[in-house]
Amino acid sequence: MTLKQLVYFLAVADSGRFVQAAGEVRIAQPTLSRQIQALEDDLGETLFTRGRDHVTLTAAGETLLPLARRIVADVETARLEIAELAGLRRGxxxxxxxxxxxxxxxxxxxxxxxxxxxxxxxxxxxxxxxxxxxxxxxxxxxxxxxxxxxxxxxxxxxxxxxxxxxxxxxxxxxxxxxxxxxxxxxxxxxxxxxxxxxxxxxxxxxxxxxxxxxxxxxxxxxxxxxxxxxxxxxxxxxxxxxxxxxxxxxxxxxxxxxxxxxxxxxxxxxxxxxxxxxxxxxxxxxxxxxxxxxxxxxxxxxxxxxxxxxxxxxxxxxxxxxxxxxxxxxxxxxxxx
CATH class of the missing domain: 3.40.190.290 (D-Maltodextrin-Binding Protein; domain 2)
Structure with a gap:
């Protein structure tokens, strides 16, 4: 599991579509699909139920969703705090x-x-x-x-x-x-x-x-x-x-x-x-x-x-x-x- 895969997972979960999510994270749709598949393989669970033009979260996806949001938010907080230290705004x-x-x-x-x-x-x-x-x-x-x-x-x-x-x-x-x-x-x-x-x-x-x-x-x-x-x-x-x-x-x-x-x-x-x-x-x-x-x-x-x-x-x-x-x-x- 990588941070990038969690970001892609959240993009798909929020948009409900692989094509739209790929545009939001600025990568090709096949690349995003491969990263989501790799994440599912790593976890041993399917995260999305794939429809013709829309996807929904499975039970495993629902479990991962709040955890992924917290992990990504914590990383962003860490980036901001380090940036503040580097800019001498705190420390x-x-x-x-x-x-x-x-x-x-x-x-x-x-x-x-x-x-x-x-x-x-x-x-x-x-x-x-x-x-x-x-x-x-x-x-x-x-x-x-x-x-x-x-x-x-x-x-x-x-x-x-x-x-x-x-x-x-x-x-x-x-x-x-x-x-x-x-x-x-x-x-x-x-x-x-x-x-x-x-x-x-x-x-x-x-x-x-x-x-x-x-x-x-x-x-x-x-x-x-x-x-x-x-x-x-x-x-x-x-x-x-x-x-x-x-x-x-x-x-x-x-x-x-x-x-x-x-x-x-x-x-x-x-x-x-x-x-x-x-x-x-x-x-x-x-x-x-x-x-x-x-x-x-x-x-x-x-x-x-x-x-x-x-x-x-x-x-x-x-x-x-x-x-x-x-x-x-x-x-x-x-x-x-």
């Missing part, structure tokens, strides 16, 4: 990102994407970069915006949570990283003389100077904490940790209340007038790359491809208009990723 997109990216970059891109493709259901996951990479590899995400630092592979997001799984770098055979943004790490302190520092931080400061002040850091297991402590160790200084623990918003709030200084990604400073920014002197550890990650062993969905194009277009436009936050620059080019 699902699962995107992962670090918390610092979700409050700014991702929200802006999703607003544009949703306006263009309102039928696509959006699912957003926040987490550390290594967690997001693990979710990508497990097939739980379609795309993820992650932190990629030179010689450190895919790093956990600052303030995003403890990491798990092995570090994956740009050489990972199952993941491809498309660098999109270069972000600066900065030191922040409270404005208005609220912080009890021995001396105010200037426009620039090195890690040795920062280590003389009380620091607010995330709890152990957060990549940014490890970056700061590694920089202190490399400079031969021991930091004074005033407060440790909490998510990024909590760290920023503690700094605003004068509990100490913190090193944070520049993306999180939008809308924080209570913080004074100090640029960091140093190389390597003071900057990091934000990359769009996806698997290479499965084909991306149409929705994922559309999100990638939207992300790059929004970031490029934001960069051209000078609207990116201070310390953040767009680094994608047509030859990248």
């Amino acid at each position: 699902r997109l699962r995107v992962g990102a670090t918390p610092s990216l979700c409050v700014g970059v991702v929200a802006d891109v999703l607003a544009v994407f949703h306006a263009s493709y309102p039928g696509i259901s959006l699912q957003i996951s926040e987490g550390g970069s290594q967690d997001l990479v693990a979710d990508l590899e497990d097939g739980q995400l379609d795309l993820a915006l992650v932190i990629h630092q030179q010689n450190r592979g895919v790093a956990a997001a600052a303030g995003a949570g403890p990491t798990r799984g092995a570090t994956s770098g740009s050489g990972d055979s199952t993941l491809r990283l498309t660098p999109v943004l270069r972000e600066e790490l900065v030191a922040v302190s409270a404005t208005g003389g609220q912080v009890g520092l021995d001396e105010a931080l200037g426009d620039h400061a090195g890690i040795v100077e920062l280590a003389r002040h009380p620091l607010v850091v995330n709890r152990p297991g957060y990549e940014l904490r490890e970056v700061v402590l590694s920089a202190c160790a490399a400079a031969g200084v021991t930091p004074r940790i005033a407060v440790e623990g909490g998510e990024m918003d909590a760290v920023l709030r503690m700094v605003e209340r004068g509990l100490g200084v913190a090193i944070v990604p520049s993306l999180v400073l939008a809308g924080r007038p209570g913080l004074r920014t100090t640029r960091l002197d140093g190389s390597g550890w003071t900057h990091r790359t934000i990359a769009l990650a996806h698997r290479t062993d499965v084909a991306p969905t149409r929705a994922a491809e559309a999100f990638r194009e939207t992300l790059l277009a929004v970031l490029a436009r934001t960069s051209r208009t000078g609207a990116l936050p201070p310390g953040v620059r767009f680094i994608h080019s047509s030859s990248t990723g």
Whole structure:
């Protein structure tokens, strides 16, 4: 039994004539008759009582009729639904990102994407970069915006949570990283003389100077904490940790209340007038790359491809208009990723 034979069967059943049915399905009448005969042979039952100029359904034909209608209708529904997915009129997109990216970059891109493709259901996951990479590899995400630092592979997001799984770098055979943004790490302190520092931080400061002040850091297991402590160790200084623990918003709030200084990604400073920014002197550890990650062993969905194009277009436009936050620059080019 084939779908084509069921379509021919319905045409004959509806018209009551082989000649008329052949015209409706646009095949020669002898061909249609042979297909109906093949269907009857396959089922082992006669489907039509053939008269001189009209045919009627037998009991077997009456039994097959509603089943054939449902099968053909289901196939047509499947075709329409697949066409809607291909045309991005419906579907699902699962995107992962670090918390610092979700409050700014991702929200802006999703607003544009949703306006263009309102039928696509959006699912957003926040987490550390290594967690997001693990979710990508497990097939739980379609795309993820992650932190990629030179010689450190895919790093956990600052303030995003403890990491798990092995570090994956740009050489990972199952993941491809498309660098999109270069972000600066900065030191922040409270404005208005609220912080009890021995001396105010200037426009620039090195890690040795920062280590003389009380620091607010995330709890152990957060990549940014490890970056700061590694920089202190490399400079031969021991930091004074005033407060440790909490998510990024909590760290920023503690700094605003004068509990100490913190090193944070520049993306999180939008809308924080209570913080004074100090640029960091140093190389390597003071900057990091934000990359769009996806698997290479499965084909991306149409929705994922559309999100990638939207992300790059929004970031490029934001960069051209000078609207990116201070310390953040767009680094994608047509030859990248």
